[in-house]
Amino acid sequence: MAELVFFSGTMDCGKSTLALQMDHNHAARGRGGLVFTRDDRAGEAVVSSRLGLRRRAVEVADGTDLWAEVGRRRTAGERVDYLVCDEAQFYSAAQVEQLARVVDELDVDVFAFGITTDFRTRLFPGSQRLLELADRVQVLQVEALCWCGARATHNARTVGGAMVVEGEQVVVGDVGADAQGGDVGYEVLCRRHHRQGRTAAAARAAALSPDVLPFG
Numbered sequence: 001m002a003e004l005v006f007f008s009g010t011m012d013c014g015k016s017t018l019a020l021q022m023d024h025n026h027a028a029r030g031r032g033g034l035v036f037t038r039d040d041r042a043g044e045a046v047v048s049s050r051l052g053l054r055r056r057a058v059e060v061a062d063g064t065d066l067w068a069e070v071g072r073r074r075t076a077g078e079r080v081d082y083l084v085c086d087e088a089q090f091y092s093a094a095q096v097e098q099l100a101r102v103v104d105e106l107d108v109d110v111f112a113f114g115i116t117t118d119f120r121t122r123l124f125p126g127s128q129r130l131l132e133l134a135d136r137v138q139v140l141q142v143e144a145l146c147w148c149g150a151r152a153t154h155n156a157r158t159v160g161g162a163m164v165v166e167g168e169q170v171v172v173g174d175v176g177a178d179a180q181g182g183d184v185g186y187e188v189l190c191r192r193h194h195r196q197g198r199t200a201a202a203a204r205a206a207a208l209s210p211d212v213l214p215f216g
């Protein structure tokens with residue numbers, strides 16, 4: 001029986017790599033698949049992994065009907081046994097419902113990959129619907145780490161190394177990007193340090209501050 005599986009984790013924990021591996025493994029066994037994404041950092045209609053792999057994909061837009069898209073392709077004779085859906089946090093709730101319908105009515109496996117929460121620790125609409133509808137939620141095995149060494153569970157948005165808590169929910173970007181001159185970056189943190197707004201740069205600055213030097 002086909003399944004809707006949500007593979008989730010923080011940024012930079014290997015989701016896109018796993019998405020590309022899943023596609024490779026299923027395709028290698030002769031199954032027909034479609035790879036979807038939305039707003040990948042590398043540009044339109046591509047799934048990219050920090051390990052250097054990338055693959056063409058179908059870009060999901062606001063108006064994309066995933067149920068209709070699969071139906072159209074099957075009617076045209078294309079084999080569709082599974083879907084890989086990257087950056088699924090950016091899909092709408094309606095698009096996730098279309099994915100569930102594809103699983104139930106067309107017996108097509110759907111493997112969705114995405115972060116659950118935004119920089120303010122709130123669920124993205126697509127992730128919320130996936131948590132509500134998935135047959136299984138699988139947290140990625142590779143743990144991204146906070147600067148303190150604890151498991152990173154939260155995504156922080158940073159400007160100049162400092163965590164920000166105001167702004168649009170969706171700003172496409174990368175971990176460490178602001179350290180490399182970008183306007184906005186991201187950093188994965190444990191909950192404690194996300195709560196405290198203590199990024200790696202803030203921790204470094206505090207360690208260098210005379211306030212924390214031991215007194216004789």
Ligand SMILES: Nc1ncnc2c1ncn2[C@@H]1O[C@H](COP(=O)(O)OP(=O)(O)O)[C@@H](O)[C@H]1O
Pocket residue numbers: 009010011012013014015016017018048049050051142144
């Ligand atoms: N130079 C490297 N050597 C080994 N592994 C790396 C390297 N760069 C990135 N990675 C791995 O790739 C992971 C990020 O993979 P990616 O699929 O891009 O993540 P996600 O899609 O979850 O943001 C990192 O957690 C790390 O394990």
Ligand SMILES: Cc1cn([C@H]2C[C@H](O)[C@@H](COP(=O)(O)O)O2)c(=O)[nH]c1=O
Pocket residue numbers: 010011012015016039040041114115117118119120155156157169170171172173174186
């Ligand atoms: C936390 C957070 C992230 N984003 C964006 C930043 C990246 O473009 C993607 C996540 O990609 P990854 O492959 O998991 O690294 O999401 C965002 O728009 N808003 C946020 O709050």
